[in-house]
Amino acid sequence: MTARRWRSGGCAASALAAIVAGLRRGIGGAGAGGGLWLGPPDPAPAGAAAARLWLNDLAAPDLAGVAADYLPGDVAAVALPGAVDLAASASMIQWVADPGLVMARLCAAVAPGGWLAISSFAPGHFPELRGLGSRAAAPSYLSGAQLAALLPPGWRVRGAGEWRIVLHFPSALEVLRHLRATGVNGCAGQIRSPGALRDFLARYEAGHGGARGVPLTYVASWLVARKG
Structure with a gap:
C-alpha cells in the first residue's frame, strides 16, 4: 500500500526543530520505518516524495514544491482522510478547547498498524x-501522560514524555519579538502602555539576566503510539 500521511500543524516556534527531532527518535526506537515530516512547512519535506500527503491548518496555504492535499479549517470539524499510515501533529493540540475530541478524530483517521505522533506543550511552559x-x-497544556490518556482503546503507547528547551536572547525585548514572530502572545493583557513595557523588560532582565542573556523555556510534551 502506498504510504499515506496526514499532518495537522499549529503555531511554529523556533524550538520546534528540537521537538521534531525528539519525535523522530521516538518512532525510530519503536522500529518504525520511513521518513517523518512534522512542524513548519518546508519546501522539501522528508519522506513525502513517495507518499500521499494531507496538510491541515486554519489557513493551509499551498506550499511551493509540496505535493499535498490541503485541508484548511478547524481540525475539530474539517473532514479528514481515512486509513492513513501516519497522523502527525506539531504544536497544535494545546490550542483546542476539547483535545479529547481532536485526539479521537486523529486516531479514527489512522489505519490498523499505523502511527500517531504528537508534540504539544506541557504544564509549566514559559515559566x-x-x-x-x-x-x-493555551487552553490545553498536556503532559505526555495526559496525551496518552486521551487515546481510545486499541492503541499501544510506544513513547511519551516531556522535555525542556531553553532558548537564550540578548535582551527581554528580543524575547517579546520572538514571541510575536512565532505567533505566541505570551504577555496578553499585561503590557498596555510604554511604562508597562519598560517595567516588564526591567523585571525580566533583573530576574533572569545572565552571561548568556535572558532565557525563555519551552516545556514540550510528546506522544508516539501505534494502532493495534
Missing part, C-alpha cells in the same frame, strides 16, 4: 513569563 504575572496560556 519566566508566568513568574512575571503573564496570564496568557
Whole structure:
C-alpha cells in the first residue's frame, strides 16, 4: 500500500526543530520505518516524495514544491482522510478547547498498524513569563501522560514524555519579538502602555539576566503510539 500521511500543524516556534527531532527518535526506537515530516512547512519535506500527503491548518496555504492535499479549517470539524499510515501533529493540540475530541478524530483517521505522533506543550511552559504575572496560556497544556490518556482503546503507547528547551536572547525585548514572530502572545493583557513595557523588560532582565542573556523555556510534551 502506498504510504499515506496526514499532518495537522499549529503555531511554529523556533524550538520546534528540537521537538521534531525528539519525535523522530521516538518512532525510530519503536522500529518504525520511513521518513517523518512534522512542524513548519518546508519546501522539501522528508519522506513525502513517495507518499500521499494531507496538510491541515486554519489557513493551509499551498506550499511551493509540496505535493499535498490541503485541508484548511478547524481540525475539530474539517473532514479528514481515512486509513492513513501516519497522523502527525506539531504544536497544535494545546490550542483546542476539547483535545479529547481532536485526539479521537486523529486516531479514527489512522489505519490498523499505523502511527500517531504528537508534540504539544506541557504544564509549566514559559515559566519566566508566568513568574512575571503573564496570564496568557493555551487552553490545553498536556503532559505526555495526559496525551496518552486521551487515546481510545486499541492503541499501544510506544513513547511519551516531556522535555525542556531553553532558548537564550540578548535582551527581554528580543524575547517579546520572538514571541510575536512565532505567533505566541505570551504577555496578553499585561503590557498596555510604554511604562508597562519598560517595567516588564526591567523585571525580566533583573530576574533572569545572565552571561548568556535572558532565557525563555519551552516545556514540550510528546506522544508516539501505534494502532493495534
